[in-house]
Amino acid sequence: MPDDYNNGKSKSRIIVIGAGIGGLTAGALLAHRGYSVLILDQAFVPGGCASTFKRKGFTFDVGATQVAGLEPGGIHHRIFTELEIDLPKATPCDPACAVYLPTEERPINVWRDPEKWQEERQRQFPLSEPFWQLMEALFKASWEFQRRNPVLPPRNVWDFLQLTKAVRPSTFITVPYTLFTVGDALRAYKLGNDHRLKKFLDLQLKLYSQVDAEETALLYAATALNVSQLPQGLYHLQGSMQVLSDRLVEALEKKGGKLLMRHTVEHVKVEKGKVTAVVICNQRTGEVWTESADHVVANVTVQNLVQLLGNKAPNGYKRRVEKLPPASSAFIVYLGVDESAVPSGCPPHLQFMYDTKGPIGENNSLFVSVSHSGDGRAPDGKATIIASSFVDTQQWWLTEDYEGLKQQYTEDAISRLAKFFYLKPETIVHVEAATPRTFARYTARDQGIVGGIGQRISTFGPFGFANRTPIKNLWLVGDSTHPGEGTAGVSFSALTAVKQIEAR
Template sequence: MPSTTSKREGDSMYDVIVVGTGFGGLTAGAVLAKKGYRVLTLEAANELGGSAGKFDRNGFRFAAGATVGMGFEQGGVFSKLFEELEVSPPTMSKLDPIMNVYLPDRDVTYYADQDKWYKEAGRVFGQGENIQAFFNEVFSVADRLYPFIDRKVVFPPATMGEWKNIVSSINLHTLSVAPFVTQSVHDRLKKYDLHRNQPFLTFLNGQLMDSVQTTSEYSPSLLGYMALSVFHRGAFYVQGGLASIIDTLSDTLLHHGGELKKRTRVDSIQRKANSWEVKTKRRDTFDAKHLIVNAPLHNIFSLLSEEDASSLPVKREKEEQQRSWGAFTLYIGADERFLDDSEANIPFHQFIGDYEKPLSEGNQFLFSVSQPGDPLFAPPGKRAITLSTHTEPHQWWNRDQYESLKEQYVERIVGQIEKKFPLFSDHIETLLPGTPVTFQRFTQRRKGLVGGYAPTSKYSLLKAYSPNSRLDGLWFCGDTVFPGAGSLGSSLSGWTVASEIQKGR
């Protein structure tokens, strides 16, 4: 239960301290502050949101990552969250089509409406009946899983309460998806004879790379199906980008008495007898009964004492072997005249250059362009663009090749864009590259690792890390714990932690 006494001026004891202002941390903080908990949130940067944040340069706002807004449809995660917080969401518009995808030899319009999508997929890829049957299975399985996800279960469970919550969340409807637990998305594609349809498989892998960080061969079917279904439930263009959602959550936190300190980097966290002590680089010290770390698990070992770290179920050696991507990004401010009339009102574009190359390192990227009438991103007649591709992070820490590598990636990516938009370079006014080195500097994520862990087998979902650290009062949220990457997964993990704290566990 939250404390009933008011915090005295100068008193450093809080009910909850949240480290980091990503979707998970701000969701947990806002929910708990509204429930009356004394919440302190600490952010190392000057901007909120981490990988979902923003920055301003030369009259443009740039989203840190190129990401579609999701979860605001009726019954969606963010719709329910904002109802609980009793606040209105930012201005947004529902998308249909969701995006255009440019494959090496054909273009496809990805529609949210199922009937439109089936017609378009059959036209572009052939095997229309097979594709429709596959997506019907995707939607059916996802529909059976959503009630389970809505229960905000802690997974994998360890305490009796966590086991009870999982058991009570399972019914015959949920159990019917059990055969999918041991299969990959690729296994399911074989059933519909789609695994040899190279254009469709490449399209699908492009979608999975942007949502679950891997391709169909390695994606657990349940994880991939949930990701593939989300667009069709509701994809949105959010005015001002995902940072507008972050701002709404932070405003809610503050409105309900929570505190938020920017430019306050946490140096260490230490377990005390009945609390957690947080020390900052500025040598400030704060204490709380509950500590929520919204930093990735990549960072946790540098914050904890050796004794506390050794007590975690997450072991340093094993965690460091987990596959994680970095991101190479381009932030571009441009005159909008490079766009064709037919493309001018479509905010998301995915480019895939070569069927035979991996969907990373600039061969595949998501191109997010601000929309006309959105003054938060760009002046009239201009567009703010965020472009992101997966990259192996280790190569970016070689100082001798760093600058030349950036130039190679810029040239490769801009060249691919110009195949679709020939006038693109002529209309660029601002161009800023970002690398894993940049992400480490501005988000504090170790080695610039983003997007959580990339699944490496069909069983990866069963090996997820729990939001419960197993150390009393210490919780994790964000893209490296269940339910995983993306704004929805991160927010759900924070909401789950807030729910568990309210139960007094």
Template sequence: MKFDTVVIGAGIGGLTCASLLTKTGRSVGLFEASGALGGCAGAFSRGAFAYPVGATLGLGFQPNGVHQRLMHVLGREIQSFPVDPVMEVKHPHFTIQVKADREAHVQNLQAYFPEISSGIASFYAYVFQIGSTIKQMMQHFPRFPMKNMEDVKRWLRGSSWKTRKLVPLLSQTVYSVLKHHGALDPDFIDYLDGQLIDSMQTDTRHCSALFGLYALDVYHSGSHYVYGGLSQIAETLGDVIESGGNSIYKHEPVHSVTKSRDGFTLQTEDGRSIQARQVILNVPVQSLCDLLDAALFTKLTVKWRQKASQAIWSSCTMYGAIDETYLRNTSLYTQHITVPGGKTNGEHFFLSISSRDDETRAPAGLRSFTISTHTNPRSWIENNDQKSQIEETIYTQLQAKQPEVYEGIQHAFSASPKTWEAFTRRPSGMVGGFPVTRSEAVRGALSVQTPVKGLYMCGDSVFPGASTMGVTYSGIHAFEAVTGLSFTAMEELLYDL
């Protein structure tokens, strides 16, 4: 088998890249180890119910959002609607609705934290200012770390005099910005930690100010519920690839990648040999030591090899069904912080419930739900009782803070990091990318261009990191790096037509 390009892994990043390559007439083979598309944003069915594997809240579907722009270029559409409130946050000391409108959100927070009211106003004015500046830059799909003059030009195209204000943030954390604005209240920090652990995989004390402030603003740029779940992104992109004449090979894990005279040779576990001029890896960087042959792996720089040995978070997840007669004005998305400062193992978890009119996920009268909590995958090796302990923590919190959900649960089951590893084929079930700390966000960031010519990478291991928005950006970056084409030029051509 021969292809112009082989993409390994059918996560959202790999599917984005492969769909754009298909759109521009390239020969692409997409190989996926599991039987499902979407990776951590995929879905599975059990009986009459469909469950999002992990990611649930839709970001980037608003006008000029990255998903909306991608679907426009591909001539497709995904059904969704904006949610407001974005979510509820339930903490032992407060319950807060996260309003979609920026001004209403700030006023809501000031009402809950009156002692730091002026600090909150000042902090969020800065958050929204930084968010607007970065959003403008991201419209041009800048790549980082910069590898060539084209990357420099991209940053310059998205830059303005306002961009200079971003430079000091490179050396700051969200916590230091909070301190500057006089908003250091322990409960308010808990609230922000909850927002950042889900989006940046770290907390205010460690999170890069540059990316953390942008993440806090993104929730107010257009949070959406996607009918059928975020796996609809994957299914739509998969259809673009196959209807465009290319193939997706499910249940066909690639066993090895070696350098050949004309590009690369890949071997699947079934013994199939594949030739490709370029290879795009949509796998965690931790997979590279096993996937690349020894000669190829040693060509990676020290930074890449160190990243390949660095552990990240995994997830423990619960799935189930709720009788909707128990639900009154329950938010579709709820973040729980069960103990002050809690971040893992049920001490912080995110609940999403299917919409009443979404019968693709549950029969009439019932709703499907997904609950996810961060966990350390290595700790599960020594403690097999963790799953039941986490379940008990979650049930206790629901009974206290969302009794209508607790009482309405009809059935539920859980997935450990080992389950995640089996479903996604990610080592130790690691998900979510690297924590976006001050050091990782800049010095530690990986580019879509690996140190090996013709070998590229997309997904949550490379810039700009996790979330369906982040990996979609990386898929577009990989497409542009492979082809030399510009995504924005493709958009302009469509508008001219």
């Protein structure tokens, strides 16, 4: 049992379940604002899907590899400024991604410079410029709106007030598009039959929205497709992704907050519709106890939250979660290689789409992150290559030969990657793979699902899961809530929940 985490002077006692970027950001901000904070995480290291592991001198980012929101005014920048901690060193990704469509030798480069990107897309997708202009206009309005901290979806008068305060005349340009998908917009611009553009959009959008262009909400897509360009942009962190969590832990502890790793929350207790405590198990000692709290912030998937509530989960909420379309999950291969395996001038992020058969499948893709010399991820003369693809979650739980399936996927991924990288026994130093079962084990995410809730019309922004849950003083943060997945997205959700707690 921890020492009392309330110093007696603070506003209230808050327990945060999970030390992912969402939970750490919420916990650090709450500690900074004078609350007594205890964060509990079942894993060995903080960071969840944005943490790392080390093998043979290599440092591998487990999931997230690139970061948005580091620019002045960006969400990480704003939060780190409030917490009075230094932003991690980072290099901009330019191109943000080099996208290879099946059978094509030359990539579509998503450049950081907006003009260069405009030239590239006009060359790659003639006649599509009006569509991109609409995306830019919607992005500008949505970005400004998001920066004014709206609460989405609103659940009470205070939330609604925050939402209306964020609205400006420029926001109204987005309103008519609220129920549009990217597929609808393509058809409106007579681009519905442009299969090459569609494939490119499917690839890029799935990374952020978990669903293809046909299903992705247009307003969400506007942000996903424009965030890689200046004055925003994507960054590659110096050292590894772990640095983000380390800085947040430093900020938490500086203000007296506590983080206990290897502590699992087994149950959230509710009395008369209000959260009262959590049941904690210390994984090292097996000790189980109940810790009371004024507020509980759950940095877990909404599916996990329902399980933690047990029979106290409100029926309507439970039914809504049960009715969600299947969530996405990933297969990831982590390679430690000799530098000679990486072509010179290789961009930090690439995406390959395939039309070839194999375990990874036709019409699937690999999203690849490559370390560069001196970025802290590999010993001198070596590099890391991390490649992920979307997979069917159930296949990994139903198989009778899990190790065999994992081996088949690993071999398939390496043979696909070998068309671009020089991957031979003499250049590969380390191979390891992660599946939904791996994510379930290390991040405790239900079934190992990752990436949050698909950003379809029925589940994005105004129609998504709120930070405010139906249980009083129980808050949900992380990639199940607005504005969705990514370290930047979950930081926004944490900031919103913190403001809501303060407003009580």
